[in-house]
Amino acid sequence: MMALLLYFIGDQVIEIRFVGSRITTMSVSNFVKNSVQALKSLRPDGKALFVTGNESADLDSCASSILNSFLFHSSIESKTWTGFRPDVVVPLINVPRDDFTIRQDVVHLMSEIGISSHSLFFRDDLERLTTENILPKTSCYSFLVDFNKLTPPLDEIFEDRVVGILDHHEDEGLYKQSIDKYGSNGSNVHKPRWIQKSGSCSSLVVKYWAELLGQPLSEEVKLLALGPLLIDTSNMASKVEPVDQEVYEMLAPRESVQMFKTLKHYKTTLDGLSGTDILKKDYKQWGAGENIGISSVPQSLEWICGQHKDFWADIKDRAKQLNVSIYGVMTSYSENDEFKRDLALLGTTEKAKDIINQFVKADGSELQLEPVSISGLSEHASVFMQKNVAASRKQVAPLLRQFVQKVTGK
Known part of the structure; x- marks a missing residue:
């Protein structure tokens, strides 16, 4: 026995099917x-x-x-x-x-x-x-x-x-x-x-x-x-x-x-992407007295800066485009079978740079931030190895937002 099924969205018929006794659904x-x-x-x-x-x-x-x-x-x-x-x-x-x-x-x-x-x-x-x-x-x-x-x-x-x-x-x-x-x-x-x-x-x-x-x-x-x-x-x-x-x-x-x-493989492969594309690939932004943006990247900062010599300029340009005063780059990667995280924080104003310094002193121990030097980036941003690898952006972003709100009173 054949039956006629009509699928609707609102008043519009969007799919017509003839089916047997077994019920079928739209793909x-x-x-x-x-x-x-x-x-x-x-x-x-x-x-x-x-x-x-x-x-x-x-x-x-x-x-x-x-x-x-x-x-x-x-x-x-x-x-x-x-x-x-x-x-x-x-x-x-x-x-x-x-x-x-x-x-x-x-x-x-x-x-x-x-x-x-x-x-x-x-x-x-x-x-x-x-x-x-x-x-x-x-x-x-x-x-x-x-x-x-x-x-x-x-x-x-x-x-x-x-x-x-x-x-x-x-x-x-x-x-x-x-x-x-x-x-x-x-x-x-x-x-x-x-x-x-x-x-x-x-x-x-x-x-x-x-x-x-x-x-x-x-x-x-x-x-x-x-x-x-x-x-x-x-x-x-x-x-x-x-x-x-x-x-x-x-x-x-x-x-x-x-x-x-x-x-x-598809998630972590960054081959062929520009520095700006890497920043765009997984980005979130919040307002918290100061606009905060964080890009999550599945490679180390050292690798990224080795591939993109002006990566700090890409961050600065992206922050300006998005009107962000505190821009973070969080990385996650494996090295010798050990899971690791890096964190870079760039302030686009003197006020933002001061807030970043205060944040590192106040919450750096919770994230277990250890300063590192990466050529081409450390001259322009605060760069750390994040020893608390359990803290992803889902945990770091609220910490940073709450601190900024506390400091700015907004």
């Missing part, structure tokens, strides 16, 4: 392409929900954005979501389109499930639509994954129209009223504001929607979720929380070692 790649197409034909009074990760646009943020969009849409179709119902759900990659291809691990995983960069929707795409008033800002709503505080320019576009948050960073305590207004879904499991420690945000996304949907996950959804989980936990060997283990078993990978090695 993730088709969902991504069709959601962007549906956005282009959104009614003037329509509502668009953009699911966005943080501005580092790393593998976890990008995969979680697409996963959350697809599963949110699936929950609307299955009527398991009873809260805010947008006319279209679009995964939003939170970097300019031109900066996407330097994230080779993300590009690789997307290609594995048939998603090309041409079919994705980027931050500058949204800026253009809202600036030209093709898409009114008041029609734009957001669901945050892998962060819980909107940053420029998205904060000006979405304001407080936040439908949900799934995140594993420090809770900023924001958008609670907004989520109460838009995000009630009748679930006894979680409201869509779930901020909990985990190795990977993708674990929270999978657990939340799997419990709400109550349906088996497709193989491509499992693949998309498994990639960031393996990378963020070093193939389930580090920073694994109970929710990560639970989701890993749910994904039931037959073979994860080769997938981890492949993604790690």
Whole structure:
């Protein structure tokens, strides 16, 4: 027996299939392409929900954005979501389109499930639509994954129209009223504001929607979720929380070692990238009395400066472009089978340099900072070997932000 299935986004038919007795679902790649197409034909009074990760646009943020969009849409179709119902759900990659291809691990995983960069929707795409008033800002709503505080320019576009948050960073305590207004879904499991420690945000996304949907996950959804989980936990060997283990078993990978090695290769390879590209590849920024930016880089500072003689100038130019007064570069790498971290802090003003010196004296012992000299960089920035290798950017950034706020009183 054959049946006709029509898939909708809003009022628009986006996919038609004839199927037998077995239920089929739209592929993730088709969902991504069709959601962007549906956005282009959104009614003037329509509502668009953009699911966005943080501005580092790393593998976890990008995969979680697409996963959350697809599963949110699936929950609307299955009527398991009873809260805010947008006319279209679009995964939003939170970097300019031109900066996407330097994230080779993300590009690789997307290609594995048939998603090309041409079919994705980027931050500058949204800026253009809202600036030209093709898409009114008041029609734009957001669901945050892998962060819980909107940053420029998205904060000006979405304001407080936040439908949900799934995140594993420090809770900023924001958008609670907004989520109460838009995000009630009748679930006894979680409201869509779930901020909990985990190795990977993708674990929270999978657990939340799997419990709400109550349906088996497709193989491509499992693949998309498994990639960031393996990378963020070093193939389930580090920073694994109970929710990560639970989701890993749910994904039931037959073979994860080769997938981890492949993604790690693409993530850590910096060959062919300029100094500026290296800084862009995994970057986050905060306002805390002084604007702070931190780039995370999977190579040693000595290696980077050996490859890029004017790396300090690249940092200075990038800081000026982004209006950042304190710019940090955090590295992580292995040397003789020993995991290591470096930290460079560059102040663009005398005030910022003074704050950096105070921070090192106050919190240097917690991070176990040991001054080192790297030719071409130490003349312009404070450079350290970070002996506390357990402290990643997720721990260092809050320390620095809180210190700057304390010193500046802002």
